[in-house]
Amino acid sequence: MKAAVLRAPNDLALTTIPTPQAGPGELVLRMRAAAVCGTDMRILTGKKTKGVRFPSVIGHEFAGEVVDVGTGVAAFRTGDRVCVDPVIPCRACAYCKASRENVCLNRQAIGYEFDGGFAEYVRIPAIALQAGNVFRIPQGMSFEAAALAEPLACCVNGQRNAQVQLGDSVLVLGAGPIGLMHAALARSAGARQVIISEPNAMRRQAAIERGVDAVCDPLNESLEALVHARTDGLGVDVAILAIGVPALANEALTLVRKGGRVNLFAGFSAGATGTIDVNLIHYNEILVSGASALTRRDYELALHLLAGEKVSAASLITHRYAVDEALGAFEKAATGQALKVALIND
């Protein structure tokens, strides 16, 4: 089969590798849609290394059709349309037992420890089936939309950590696909208003089209002035970093009101450090949280939200490439001119 094989950092090659076959307890999917994630771009450039193997096939946001069913698998059959939560928890460690399987000590993930979606076929390991990580795509939902259940589920986790509530003013820094998902989820949660800050004009326009209440071009206007004008000078209740720039963490601390919440959602480059005014957290009683991956429950909820059109994720995919053209897909994703880029295997 054709696959985009990551041979080393900054060395991605379109090559032919053996088509996987389903061993006992496994499935093989024909990949139908696999979206490129910001994390993939950080893996490609060597900025994210945890769990990454060489050579390997990355890609953890995908959906497909079952084409090979291993012995002992009763729940799925050939032709089933499925999508997969790529993060497989061990279900036995201290964190799994404490309902924090997203930070499982022994977690393995498809697209990391197991080959992922940037290929014509994907083998789903038996432990993923045993853990219930394979989901049927709801009727009427496209493969593309289903592929976005993973990033949306990560945002569900982040929103929970940020404690977005009815009536909140929410600021999202960054209007890439993740920022736009956060904006949609905040609105669904009953936010009074959603403000987005984004230097890229195309992305600001995408935010406006999706109904956010205010957008800011931080290179040409004062975000602080905008936030204060819209919040009686108090600041927002919640700020979410949907872009991994360490300096923005401190800026977010200055933009939330006393008792506000800041969620550092986007991952930063390995080893990144930043400077923060610690007194902002102290005197303003700000709650700072992070966000790592997703739980199986988040994934299922994200699928329901997509099925109910609470989030119109499919419209976030702006560029599509065949597996043959995978390298072009990553080049496009790197330009920042796209929202979501996906490989499509019709």
Ligand SMILES: [Zn+2]
């Ligand atoms: Zn992702």
Ligand SMILES: [Zn+2]
């Ligand atoms: Zn665990």
